[in-house]
Amino acid sequence: MQVAVVTFDGFNELDSFIAPALINRCRKDGLEAFITTPTPVVTSMNGVEVRGQRPLESIPDADVVLIGSGVRTRDVIADDRLLAQLPLDPARQLIGSQCSGALVLARLGLLDGRPACADLTSRPFVEDFGVTALDAPFHAEGNIATAGGCLASQYLAAWVMTRTLGEAAARGSIGYAAPAGEREETLERVMRAVRAEVPAAR
Amino acid sequence: MQVAVVTFDGFNELDSFIAPALINRCRKDGLEAFITTPTPVVTSMNGVEVRGQRPLESIPDADVVLIGSGVRTRDVIADDRLLAQLPLDPARQLIGSQCSGALVLARLGLLDGRPACADLTSRPFVEDFGVTALDAPFHAEGNIATAGGCLASQYLAAWVMTRTLGEAAARGSIGYAAPAGEREETLERVMRAVRAEVPAAR
Numbered sequence: 001m002q003v004a005v006v007t008f009d010g011f012n013e014l015d016s017f018i019a020p021a022l023i024n025r026c027r028k029d030g031l032e033a034f035i036t037t038p039t040p041v042v043t044s045m046n047g048v049e050v051r052g053q054r055p056l057e058s059i060p061d062a063d064v065v066l067i068g069s070g071v072r073t074r075d076v077i078a079d080d081r082l083l084a085q086l087p088l089d090p091a092r093q094l095i096g097s098q099c100s101g102a103l104v105l106a107r108l109g110l111l112d113g114r115p116a117c118a119d120l121t122s123r124p125f126v127e128d129f130g131v132t133a134l135d136a137p138f139h140a141e142g143n144i145a146t147a148g149g150c151l152a153s154q155y156l157a158a159w160v161m162t163r164t165l166g167e168a169a170a171r172g173s174i175g176y177a178a179p180a181g182e183r184e185e186t187l188e189r190v191m192r193a194v195r196a197e198v199p200a201a202r
Numbered sequence: 203m204q205v206a207v208v209t210f211d212g213f214n215e216l217d218s219f220i221a222p223a224l225i226n227r228c229r230k231d232g233l234e235a236f237i238t239t240p241t242p243v244v245t246s247m248n249g250v251e252v253r254g255q256r257p258l259e260s261i262p263d264a265d266v267v268l269i270g271s272g273v274r275t276r277d278v279i280a281d282d283r284l285l286a287q288l289p290l291d292p293a294r295q296l297i298g299s300q301c302s303g304a305l306v307l308a309r310l311g312l313l314d315g316r317p318a319c320a321d322l323t324s325r326p327f328v329e330d331f332g333v334t335a336l337d338a339p340f341h342a343e344g345n346i347a348t349a350g351g352c353l354a355s356q357y358l359a360a361w362v363m364t365r366t367l368g369e370a371a372a373r374g375s376i377g378y379a380a381p382a383g384e385r386e387e388t389l390e391r392v393m394r395a396v397r398a399e400v401p402a403a404r
Contacts, residue, residue, distance in 0.1 A: 014379060152381035176321075179354035
């Protein structure tokens with residue numbers, strides 16, 4: 001199973017690297033995440049140049065698509081040609097967003113009728129789409145999840161691992177990455193957020 | 203003030219990206235972190251190619267040096283030529299390590315007489331150097347700090363921001379990146395770890 005972590009120029013490193021690094025601890029179980037980019041190389045908001053591992057054209061082959069965040073998301077949602085390269089299908093893919101990535105999901109109509117999580121800066125722009133922005137780190141409803149606040153990416157990753165491989169795989173990865181000596185409290189906090197998932201209303 | 207985040211081939215993305223992304227939220231206050239590499243391009247343990255922002259030769263100019271972690275740290279500490287390119291000076295620099303980065307500090311003699319934090323896999327190798335490995339996420343003593351468990355990088359970043367700019371700057375960055383709705387509990391947990399710093403015995 002493949003996870004596309006969609007990463008645009010100006011990306012936030014926390015939002016594009018935490019989730020895949022956690023998910024890739026499950027590679028031995030057949031779940032693998034790839035930095036997926038519109039151009040061969042993208043540059044982060046802090047000037048870090050990263051070579052994409054997959055092009056956007058690979059998105060239809062992905063089982064899970066996570067939309068990262070960054071300082072240019074508002075340019076992304078104004079770019080119809082770029083949006084046309086994001087043929088997300090929540091009927092057969094798990095779809096998630098991190099922070100301002102929620103704007104991309106909103107722009108694609110994927111948040112219609114659901115609330116969403118986003119970072120403080122993005123929330124008013126999410127609400128401009130008529131989407132209720134939650135003061136919560138994570139919200140999943142059916143096959144669509146949103147996470148807000150960079151460090152909430154651990155919740156998004158745990159949701160992906162739980163939904164694809166089961167709770168044990170998620171606990172294994174999160175438990176390994178947890179701060180030493182804080183394994184149990186980290187697992188409790190992360191898995192509680194994931195378990196609060198709401199069944200799809202539709 | 204410059205923070206060198208030393209990143210080797212085979213690096214763990216959590217260990218090299220979380221701390222600088224948090225620290226770079228303080229760029230407006232004059233604190234800036236750079237991915238600092240032995241070769242122009244390094245490849246992560248998950249196959250992500252990243253262009254270094256600074257060469258190892260820049261280390262003497264750094265005010266803070268953080269040693270990242272990865273799957274090849276044991277090759278690093280066996281490579282005398284590479285180690286000679288790490289002239290760390292705790293008398294005038296803050297020095298930190300994340301997970302297996304503690305092995306580099308131990309190999310350089312910087313952990314003599316102090317306990318250290320590291321991830322579960324690295325702990326026995328840290329103890330081979332006669333260093334006591336703590337079941338704790340973060341330990342700072344004077345100008346040297348170690349963090350264990352990838353997600354403990356937030357503690358290492360908070361320590362750097364607190365020691366260079368003060369607690370308010372650290373709270374601003376960590377508070378912004380915290381999972382939405384969990385700002386206060388995140389700040390409490392992170393700042394508690396940082397405040398537990400031990401004065402240098404020597």
